[in-house]
Amino acid sequence: MGKLLVEGGYRLTGKVNIGGFKNAAVAIIPAAILAGDVCIVDNLPTIEDVNILGQILNDIGASVAYDKENKEMKIDSTKLEECYAPYEIAKKLRASYYLLGAGLGRFKKAKVALPGGCEIGSRPIDQHIKGFEALGATVNISHGFIEAEAEELIGAEIYLDVVSVGATINIMLAACRAKGKTIIENAAKEPHVVDVANFLNSMGADVRGAGTDIIKINGVDKMKGSTYSVIPDQIEAGTYMIMAAATGGDVIVDNVIPKHLEPVTAKLKEMGIQVHEYGESLRVVAENKLKKANIKTLVYPGFPTDLQQPMSALLTKATGTSIVTETIYEGRFKHIDELKRMGAKAKVEGRLAVIQGVEKLSSAKVMATDLRAGAALIIAGLMADGTTEISNLHYIDRGYECIEEKLLSLGAKVKRAI
Numbered sequence: 001m002g003k004l005l006v007e008g009g010y011r012l013t014g015k016v017n018i019g020g021f022k023n024a025a026v027a028i029i030p031a032a033i034l035a036g037d038v039c040i041v042d043n044l045p046t047i048e049d050v051n052i053l054g055q056i057l058n059d060i061g062a063s064v065a066y067d068k069e070n071k072e073m074k075i076d077s078t079k080l081e082e083c084y085a086p087y088e089i090a091k092k093l094r095a096s097y098y099l100l101g102a103g104l105g106r107f108k109k110a111k112v113a114l115p116g117g118c119e120i121g122s123r124p125i126d127q128h129i130k131g132f133e134a135l136g137a138t139v140n141i142s143h144g145f146i147e148a149e150a151e152e153l154i155g156a157e158i159y160l161d162v163v164s165v166g167a168t169i170n171i172m173l174a175a176c177r178a179k180g181k182t183i184i185e186n187a188a189k190e191p192h193v194v195d196v197a198n199f200l201n202s203m204g205a206d207v208r209g210a211g212t213d214i215i216k217i218n219g220v221d222k223m224k225g226s227t228y229s230v231i232p233d234q235i236e237a238g239t240y241m242i243m244a245a246a247t248g249g250d251v252i253v254d255n256v257i258p259k260h261l262e263p264v265t266a267k268l269k270e271m272g273i274q275v276h277e278y279g280e281s282l283r284v285v286a287e288n289k290l291k292k293a294n295i296k297t298l299v300y301p302g303f304p305t306d307l308q309q310p311m312s313a314l315l316t317k318a319t320g321t322s323i324v325t326e327t328i329y330e331g332r333f334k335h336i337d338e339l340k341r342m343g344a345k346a347k348v349e350g351r352l353a354v355i356q357g358v359e360k361l362s363s364a365k366v367m368a369t370d371l372r373a374g375a376a377l378i379i380a381g382l383m384a385d386g387t388t389e390i391s392n393l394h395y396i397d398r399g400y401e402c403i404e405e406k407l408l409s410l411g412a413k414v415k416r417a418i
């Protein structure tokens with residue numbers, strides 16, 4: 001499972017290069033099968049979720065060549081005949097559910113074990129199912145599998161009851177190959193929704209309006225292979241910005257789209273951190289004592305839930321009392337108990353975490369309970385006295401590429417251990 005040892009007290013300086021966006025990559029890889037042709041996806045993050053999706057596609061009959069060094073995956077789905085993902089592998093990540101939309105679009109049929117992913121509260125998929133059914137599919141859940149099948153997919157108007165990134169993307173995937181026009185209302189506007197739409201259009205799909213809350217998809221009979229580069233990971237970038245702030249550092253976070261990071265930039269500035277924008281990079285300079293801030297997670301362009309945990313770690317050392325409100329996932333505060341082991345003063349009340357800043361954190365043995373909880377504990381470890389031992393490193397490897405190499409290059413003292 002692995003551990004990360006983090007020796008606190010070192011100031012991060014220098015430049016870190018941000019990889020491709022996990023949450024876009026994990027949708028684009030399954031989406032590639034829609035073409036029934038050869039797609040080349042580059043700027044992929046070297047993370048476990050990408051390895052697993054490549055493996056699933058290979059196992060079911062696509063030919064996948066993953067060149068990790070060049071961050072590029074060639075997916076030839078010409079000979080693929082079915083879309084199936086067994087429990088043992090589908091449970092390892094959330095994004096296995098995109099094989100449903102992609103499989104429905106390509107074969108009018110898909111069978112995928114119920115997905116896994118971070119345990120951060122209940123994660124229903126009713127809106128995905130509602131969308132598939134509106135397109136004419138029959139969806140059954142039995143023995144832990146979701147099976148979707150349609151004689152024909154017909155475009156439809158679908159109003160999402162909740163703003164869901166996964167449902168928006170999954171419906172887009174299936175609707176690309178439906179007959180006629182699909183309109184998704186109350187769609188998610190996150191940058192990865194736009195990235196997936198751009199990839200689909202590069203394959204010959206006709207998707208318009210991604211990035212707004214109404215997406216229109218005109219179904220097409222045929223799609224073709226394409227070469228596509230994934231956008232930078234706003235969550236990885238935000239995490240390194242917070243790490244720079246946590247260590248009184250001076251870090252250039254390179255290869256980012258600054259617009260995607262505006263909610264983080266605004267909060268860091270409110271806390272007394274300088275953030276300078278230069279084209280595709282952000283420089284974070286932390287010279288002053290951290291001031292408290294209140295955080296409320298919201299759908300894009302609000303503060304992203306995936307950065308709530310890293311940000312609450314930072315707030316443990318800010319002057320004053322900060323309130324963190326988690327509106328997306330009711331169970332996304334498991335990291336708070338671990339932070340308390342390190343001397344943080346915080347309490348969770350339902351959807352709120354009340355964090356009273358302390359002068360100092362002390363190292364401890366702690367456990368990552370999910371991906372971003374892991375990032376939060378690294379941040380706490382960087383700020384603490386002594387060496388923090390973070391177990392369950394496999395969660396962090398799901399979504400942060402080369403975490404120890406990147407941190408070492410910035411001057412942190414970290415070590416991977418068994």
Ligand SMILES: CC(=O)N[C@H]1[C@@H](OP(=O)(O)OP(=O)(O)OC[C@H]2O[C@@H](n3ccc(=O)[nH]c3=O)[C@H](O)[C@@H]2O)O[C@H](CO)[C@@H](O)[C@@H]1O
Binds near residue numbers: 026095124125128162
């Ligand atoms: C692989 C991936 O991209 N994961 C991201 C994706 O997850 P994911 O796509 O699973 O998250 P959603 O946007 O779907 O979930 C948002 C909210 O809607 C609810 N919901 C969702 C679907 C549904 O059918 N019914 C329903 O009620 C969820 O419980 C949650 O409260 O977006 C989340 C919110 O930005 C991020 O935290 C995850 O990192």
Ligand SMILES: C=C(OP(=O)(O)O)C(=O)O
Binds near residue numbers: 023094095
């Ligand atoms: C919750 C996350 O991922 P997933 O949806 O893949 O579990 C995340 O990236 O923070």
